[in-house]
Amino acid sequence: MVENCVFCKIIKGEIPVEKIYENDSFFSFPDANPVVEGHTLVIPKKHFKTILDMPATLGPELLDCIKKTAIKLMKKYKSDGFNLANNNFPSAGQIVHHVHFHIMPRKEKDGRILHLDKKK
Numbered sequence: 001m002v003e004n005c006v007f008c009k010i011i012k013g014e015i016p017v018e019k020i021y022e023n024d025s026f027f028s029f030p031d032a033n034p035v036v037e038g039h040t041l042v043i044p045k046k047h048f049k050t051i052l053d054m055p056a057t058l059g060p061e062l063l064d065c066i067k068k069t070a071i072k073l074m075k076k077y078k079s080d081g082f083n084l085a086n087n088n089f090p091s092a093g094q095i096v097h098h099v100h101f102h103i104m105p106r107k108e109k110d111g112r113i114l115h116l117d118k119k120k
């Protein structure tokens, strides 16, 4: 646990959030500033700054948490797809330095297609 880390505080229960899903090593909860309805974050219970700091042995539990969370969200928001995003380091847009995975439920023709900028 890292002092002054907002996601460590969520894991410790110091900041109350709605639990979407959890397993032994990961936890998911709604993003405070959703870019689409149901925007949710998956975080490890232990503090790792980026995905590069996470041991590969956590892979199966990470995938379990992402899949179970996404299935719940798709049912709840009647969505038929979702985007999964993970920003690493400030240059890539990482603001909270406790690794996290964004799940953003999507609907056919919701007009919110996320494009990766492609330089011509």
Ligand code: AMP
Residues within 6 Å of the ligand: 006, 015, 017, 030, 031, 032, 033, 034, 041, 086, 087, 093, 094, 095, 096, 097
């Ligand atoms: P990133 O730019 O990938 O680091 O995204 C960090 C995300 O954390 C943003 O989408 C924020 O809205 C979200 N966030 C920051 N603090 C909280 C909080 N206390 N509860 C829920 N989401 C948060």
